Amino acid sequence: MSDDVLAIENLSAAIRNGPTLLHEISLRLAAGEVHGLVGTSGAGKSMIGRCVLGILPAPVRVTAGGIRFLGKQLVGLSERDRRAAGASLALIPQDPLSALNPSRRIVSQMTDVMRLRLHLSHAEAYARALAMLDEVHIRGPQDVLRRYPHELSGGMRQRVLIATAFACEPRLIVADEPTTALDVTVQKQILRLIRELQRKHGTSVLFVTHDLGVVAKICNSVTVLNAGRIVEQAPVADIFLRPQDAYTQALFAATPRYDRPGDTLRPLPADFA
């Protein structure tokens, strides 16, 4: 299908002279779709996101396969072309504290990307930053823009980052465990907010998470990963009702259930952990 926003085809990645991290990953993401990448730590779910964004750690290389974004092949591009092709890509990072530069005010961290990508003037970018903060339901946006990151709460920072991610009308957002570093009440709000903005803007989202509850709330379809391989890929309803693969079943079994009194925590079987 050529109208897919993102098409990853047989993507493999490895540490130079080292182990292979991703084995022939393929997935497609239609416009407006939210696709979950689930798995335990080290399963390669964040690595897929970083391949798409072009920010692989230095020793990691794509060894085979391709990534088509809006019909354009991203693998093999020079760094300059890659930056240009990434204009419709954005990232909502995991840790909202480390994702904001501690020594720069919020305003410059929100407007720099608009000035670069949308060629806005200072005043236009400022107005757009205010509008975006309004979209993420931040009260007193002028005040927030003046602040340094350490002067905001965790939820507030994540809202700022979400506002920044949506600011340039990206076609695809990689959300890399965007709620993991937040406390539970804030997690729910942030999740709802991402869902709301994603629908409103028709943005596709690649949602990296280890939390199956989050997947159920936000995703249309899911890829389950284990040790860099796809173990199962299906619409979200199918995965939850009829998990096919033993690993997926084990993941579900490991999730604590409050609706089964007397249930104990079950670890992943040793051959998966």
Next chain:
Amino acid sequence: MLARRILLRLLQSIPTLAGVAVLTFVLVRVVPGDPVAMMIPPGADDAAVARLYAMYGLDKTISQQFLIWAGQALGGNFGISITTRQAVTGLIFSRLPATLELVTVAAFVAVALGVAMAVIGTRFAGRAGEVVVDGITGFFLAVPDFLWGLAFIVVFGVLLPLLPISGRADPTQASGLSTEFTLIESFVRFRWGITTDVLAHMAMPAVALALPLAAMIARVLKSSLAEQMGQDYALLSRVKGFSRWHVILAEALRNAAIPTVSLTGVQVTFLVGGTVLIEKIFSYPGIGSLAIDAVINRDLPLIQGLILTFAVIFILINLALDLSYAALDPRLRHG
């Protein structure tokens, strides 16, 4: 707020200076060596020797000597140099500007070179560029400043005579200035002929002092830059579409600077110490070469005055350093 903090730090430095004064006073008098023996001709009679001892107060006990010295020092009189018969204060103040200018130029060279190497090494992390930068910094670190000085003299003074190898300025040129801050004064008074001449004289000693420091700055800055480049904000900035150069210079550098700034401060104090040898090698008329001569001649009042001068410089550098942290990191500004 700021003024109070500065005042507090200056008050705290008083006991430090007092400690330095006592320690050097005692040390230079208990180590073997005798200023009078350096002055008298061989075979002088005992009476003349005793007269000299009395003249410099060296016949009194160390504690008596210290009380006399401290009483005068509090009034700003640090005694008379034994060898030159000039007031120590005047002697130091006439030579201090030369050293301050040399150290400042050396520090600028070291910071510029160190930051450049760190940034280039970070930009090409994991590639040949990084290996080259690491090799260069390793080499700069391994060779001490005075050896650089000697090597420079051979190469740029003798084999390719491009630069003057001694002194501070061409005496036929550097006249008509009213302070000893020759570099600064000639610059602001548009006598740039003198400025270039002074810089040419400074080039070799300043670069010799700067190279090991530059390497140290490059190492520390590069490792904190690497840490910052792994932070999510640096990744996010690249996702936003900024180049690696932009991310290094506009995002990471400022956050990586704090460990480097504290290292640089500490190392600049070593730089001041390094001037002792370098100034001697290049016959540069600063307090470093003055200190060597003072020690050789066992010129006790001058040694005492010079060490206190060094101590004051160290204290001021550290004060400037503390104040710079708050300027760099907004999180340190309140509380």
